[in-house]
Amino acid sequence: MQEKEGYVLAPCCRSSGDLQTYRRMVEIGVKIKGLKLDRPERWKERISEEVQKLLSLKEQLGDARPQKFQLKTPKGTRDYNPRQMAIREGVFKTIINCFKRHGAETIDTPVFELKETLTGKYGEDAKLIYDLADQGGEILSLRYDLTVPFARYLAMNKINTIKRYHIAKVYRRDNPAMTRGRYREFYQCDFDIAGQYDLMIPDAECVKIVAEILSELNVGDFIIKLNTRLLLDGMFAVCGVPEDKFRTICSAVDKLDKTFWEDVRSEMVDEKGLAPEVADRIGEYVRLNGQLELVDQLMQDEQMMKNKMARQGLEEMKLLLTYCQLFGVLDKVSFDLSLARGLDYYTGVIYEAILTTEKVQSDGGDKNEPVGVGSVAGGGRYDGLVGMFDPKGKKVPCVGVSIGIERLFSIMEAKAEAAEGKVRTTETQVYVASGQKNMLEERMKLCNLLWEGGIKTELSYKKNPKLLNQFQYAEEHGIPFLAIIGEQELKDGVVKVRNTSTREEETFPRDKLLEEIRTRVGPS
Amino acid sequence: MQEKEGYVLAPCCRSSGDLQTYRRMVEIGVKIKGLKLDRPERWKERISEEVQKLLSLKEQLGDARPQKFQLKTPKGTRDYNPRQMAIREGVFKTIINCFKRHGAETIDTPVFELKETLTGKYGEDAKLIYDLADQGGEILSLRYDLTVPFARYLAMNKINTIKRYHIAKVYRRDNPAMTRGRYREFYQCDFDIAGQYDLMIPDAECVKIVAEILSELNVGDFIIKLNTRLLLDGMFAVCGVPEDKFRTICSAVDKLDKTFWEDVRSEMVDEKGLAPEVADRIGEYVRLNGQLELVDQLMQDEQMMKNKMARQGLEEMKLLLTYCQLFGVLDKVSFDLSLARGLDYYTGVIYEAILTTEKVQSDGGDKNEPVGVGSVAGGGRYDGLVGMFDPKGKKVPCVGVSIGIERLFSIMEAKAEAAEGKVRTTETQVYVASGQKNMLEERMKLCNLLWEGGIKTELSYKKNPKLLNQFQYAEEHGIPFLAIIGEQELKDGVVKVRNTSTREEETFPRDKLLEEIRTRVGPS
Known part of the structure; x- marks a missing residue:
């Protein structure tokens, strides 16, 4: 390696x-x-x-x-410095606000699960799971996503309905591509709705949420691709794929966003033993994308309409698109027959959001390769997963979406870099300073007064710092005010307040200081 | 197991x-x-x-x-349900506010580190580190605390001064006691100040921070024990402990908060080969605790004052206590010669906060045992740790404190339980409802209007829900308002707004709805 x-x-x-x-x-x-x-x-x-x-x-x-x-962090991981954290917190705030606007609660689960909890949920991707060493006791693995732990949580606590979000790190022993925001440790921001509800209503809310978040983060144009596993399976059946090859052909189709059709076709035919004419029939369908008019077009397709799964899938898609229209996000979605999603557990609608205005070929790849803009959100319906954990197989229908924010961080970071604006990494409002010697104890007392008053305050940790250095510190850290004292101020019972940017100074009685500062810094 | x-x-x-x-x-x-x-x-x-x-x-x-x-979480770990998360978020908010009030930035590091990064930092506790399985590539371990990753971060990025907080989970293969808030996966909230500063100034701010947080969380009375490694080593020398036994005797003293002196003495004498009279001399000292008067008393101790380490330790303690007084927290601290702290890396001042008003023997232990109230915060100065990562051994003096919040969560949870008050787990402000059939699309449109206006809004995911069920949902979830529509309201272009608790209803024109709702729910 x-x-x-x-x-x-x-x-x-x-x-x-x-x-x-x-x-x-x-x-x-x-x-x-x-x-x-x-x-x-x-x-x-x-x-x-x-x-x-x-x-x-x-x-x-x-x-x-x-x-x-x-002296390094493990491969595929990184530290976040204060500047990156400030950007990250901004992104989280936008996302959490959106989740809360839609009435979600939040839960948390451990970073590791019993290995057997993860077993049999991820298909071919299972090889990317991090295992813990066997040090005696239970056999554990790091979580691979937040969906399987969520399903385990529902089954274990016998919960049938919940709308929850969960923001936490997940772990994949994948080949990292850190410049493009692909890490081995990365955050997922998941929003899921569990419960037996009427068709496509919670599904449409998930699409709405992705659209809101990507719009509010202001990361450029995007499109949310929609498809359903039912329609995919129906399409496979119509094209003549044997039923036992549905999943493996599905996983080949999933590569279409990174690979040319010719390569996917050859995987189907040469590796997976599909008849060439069957692959070609699939090829005709997967190039289709559109909106309600595509649903109508496919509803004219007699072959399709004869297949129950395809028929049902199309009806669901029609409903989903109608609801997207009511939620005002129809212009952000595309019904796309090439969307397949890799994971085993999806059973219905699937989504994937991609950014469409990104700089093409930013990492100097071959111009002839399809542009892997990469997905920034994805999800779908998984009605069988919770049942896999229930002793009686009791099902809890679920639908959800996961925002993959590392990529969004990278974009926000690049934007902050380009804007050249200073990102404040602290919220300090006042810096307590003095130009005279032996003022440490007095500075500490004044600092304490401000802390007790709820003002975000710092002081120099030197006994006798130079006044100029204190001014500089305030300026460099964007601290808006200095509270300055010396012998005279102490004698007069006053404090001098200096505006860091205008350099204007005003003097206030000590007992009015908190009030005066508060009116200047606003509510904290 | x-x-x-x-x-x-x-x-x-x-x-x-x-x-x-x-x-x-x-x-x-x-x-x-x-x-x-x-x-x-x-x-x-x-x-x-x-x-x-x-x-x-x-x-x-x-x-x-x-x-x-x-169907369980791994031993020593737990899920957080929405109610627990609401409490946890409240605790975090208090803590983060305090850290920010003191001008701290924040960073984040990966959950695992190269195993060699953790090697040789934890003394006897190293056996509790979780290792990852060797799946090819690097050998990794889960972080055991946030201090060693912080030191690695400083050395790797050549940072000499920083004031940062870090809130994240750490992992210890310890014997869990979950009812008492002791887990294998638990949060630490760390605040550290790195930099070459004048004696005891940042150290005193750490004490101040612990006092502020514990006061604001309102978890009852507490005391912050203070000591210094210098004084401990000086005391060991004065008592006649051979220099190569300082650390092992220190780790015996560390057990005094959980064990009787007799047992600690026997560990020193029988297991660690200390002369009985030496142990007895230590026994005289470690029963001492107080404040400035104890410093003065020990400064009268000629044996002590002859030892350079003890003398310096006492001078530092005097300064620290003086600064604690200036910061208004002298009544919260106790200079305690029995405080030792387990970890290897401390080099100066050490702290530990314990709650003193907890119900004694709540878990039915033997009344004759010393009450292990357990520490809720701890820390100290570690001037050598960063140097261990620097190729030239360049030192970066650091001091910090870690709030162990699982125990605080448990207390806050018990309090919420006792208060029997409802803990809201969502922030939904409006529930869109209808008592008539075929109103789903209209409910969705109204919901969308409110979302776009930034109002936290939910609707039923059923096509034709009963009005009573919708009222009940709003009531159970503490949603303050319902926005109700039917044929008549649609025809009149109005929306009925119902106050969930007073059951009063008012009708507003649709285009005034956002405004009216906003004045009722206040700023979000």
């Missing part, structure tokens, strides 16, 4: 003791190199002295041969 | 196919049991028919002998 990220910094030391020993070895090495050459007779003696020390220190390290110590 | 939590529900099936097969087996079993006894001659025949089916189904399962399928 290639390990491009990170850089080698020090030999691997297994404890702080080891590290100290290693450091002393380096010091001695440096000493040897630096020995003055003017007294060669002493020189030889000193070297053998130091080499002796080196050897005995090496002894202490035991059989730990100096290995590479890597 | 005992697995009391959870319950066995179904045999382990490795895929949905397996589960379906198993379910058919169960059905057949049920059939056999239920066969009517009135025609015994048919009965025998039917049984052998069904048994045959059973055997062939069992065949399909291959060599997967039915194992126990557990």
Whole structure:
């Protein structure tokens, strides 16, 4: 495996003791190199002295041969610095506001599950699951998505109806492409509706939610592709795919957003043993996309209408598109017969949102390749998953959507970068300062007064900081006000308030300070 | 290992196919049991028919002998339901507000680190680290705390000064005691200040922060114990502990909050080979606690004052207590010579906050045992940790505190339970309803109007729900208003708004609805 990220910094030391020993070895090495050459007779003696020390220190390290110590995060993961966190929190706020606007509660589940909870839910993708080491006790795996834990939660607590969101990290041992926002640890923002309801009503709300979030985040144009598994299966049957090949052909169709039809066709025919004419019939259908007029067109297709699944799928799609219209998002959706979605557990409607105004070929790929703009949200209906956890197989119909926000973060970050505006990473309102010596205790007291009054306040941690440095700190961190004291202010019982940007100064009695600051900084 | 939590529900099936097969087996079993006894001659025949089916189904399962399928979360972990999440979010809000009031930024790090990053940082506790399975590639472990990842982050990014908070889950393979809020997966809320500053100033701010958070959460009385590693080491030297036994004796002293002195003494003498008189001298010191007067008392102790570490430790403690006074939290702190803290990496001041008004012996323990009220926050200074990651050993002095909030959650939950008040788990402001049939599309349109206007709105997912059920839903979920439409309202271009609690109804023109609702629900 290639390990491009990170850089080698020090030999691997297994404890702080080891590290100290290693450091002393380096010091001695440096000493040897630096020995003055003017007294060669002493020189030889000193070297053998130091080499002796080196050897005995090496002894202490035991059989730990100096290995590479890597100062890095694990492959496919990253830290978020304060600037990135500020952007991330903004994105979360928009998403959570939307989920709450639609009346969702929230839950949380552990980052790992019993391995058997995840088994048999992901089809071919199961190989990407992270397992924990067997250290005695239960066999555990990191969650792969939030949907299976949600289904486990519903079955375990015998919950039949809930509308919930869940924002948390999930883990996939996939090939990372971090510049394009593809990580091994990444956030999912899931919204799901469980319950026995009338056809397509909660399904349409999920589409509405994706449209709202992508519009509000202002990440450019997007389209939400819609399809249903019923129609896909009906279409496969109509084209002549044997029933036991539905899922594997479905997973080939799923690659159409990244690959040309020719490659998908060859996978179907050469690898999966489909008759060429069957594949070609599929090829005719999967190039179709549109809206209500496409539903009408397919409803004229006699072959299709003879198949019960296809007929039902088309009726559902018609209803879904009608509801999308009522929710004002018809211009954001596209009924697309090539949309298949990889996961095993979908049983009905499926969605996938992609951005359409992204810079094409930003990572210098081959111009002839189809542009993998990549999905930023996806989901669908999974009516059988909860039943897989119930001892009696009791079903709880569910539909949901997952916003894949790493990609959205990348876009927001790039936008912030381009705007060159300063992203504030703190909310500090006042910096307590003094230009005189021995004012630390007074600064601390004033700081305390402001904290107790609910004002976000900082002070220098130096005993006698320079006034200019304090001004600079406030300016660099975008802190709007300074509260300045000195001997005179203390004597007069006043505090000087300086506006960081206008540099205007006003003086207020100490007992009016909180009030005056509050009117200036607004409600917090 | 005992697995009391959870319950066995179904045999382990490795895929949905397996589960379906198993379910058919169960059905057949049920059939056999239920066969009517009135025609015994048919009965025998039917049984052998069904048994045959059973055997062939069992065949399909291959060599997967039915194992126990557990519908549970892993040992020591739990789900958060919406009610618990609402409480948790309230606690987080208080804590984050406090961190922001003190000018902190926030960062995030991956849930796992390279195993070698964690190696040699936790002393005896290292055995509690969760490792990931070796699936090829890097060797990884789940983070054990947020401090070591923070130090790795600083060294990797060459950051010398930062004030940051980090709220995230950490993982310890400890013996869980979930009723007392001790989990294997739990949140830590860390606040740390890195940088070369004047003595005890950032250290005092950490104490202030703990005091503010515990006061604001209103979880009863608490005390923040203070000590310093310097003074502890000085005290050990003065008592006659050999230098190479400092850490192991320190870890024995650390047990004093859970164990009697007699047991700690016997660990020191019998297990760790300390001379009895040395242990007794330590015993004299560790019973001391107080405030500035205790510092003065120890400053009279000639033995102590002869030792450089002890002298310096006492001077630091005097300064810290003085600053605590300036920050108005002197009544919340106790200088306590028995406080030791387990972790290896502390080098200076150490803190630990405990609740003092908790119901004693709530879990029916022996009355003669010391009451393990348990710590709700802890931390200290760790000036050497970042240097352990730097290739040249460059040090970045750090001090910080970690709020252990699982215990605080438990208390807040119990309080909410006792108050019997309803905890709202959604923020929905309006429920769109109708008492007439065929109003689904009109309800959807009205709902959309409210969503677009930023009003948190829900509607029934049924085509023709009963009006009473819609009223009930609003009442049960604490939704303050209903927006009701029917044929007449549509004809008149109006909407009826019903106050859920007063049951008063008013009618507004449709184009005034948003405005009227907004004045009623206030700013969102």
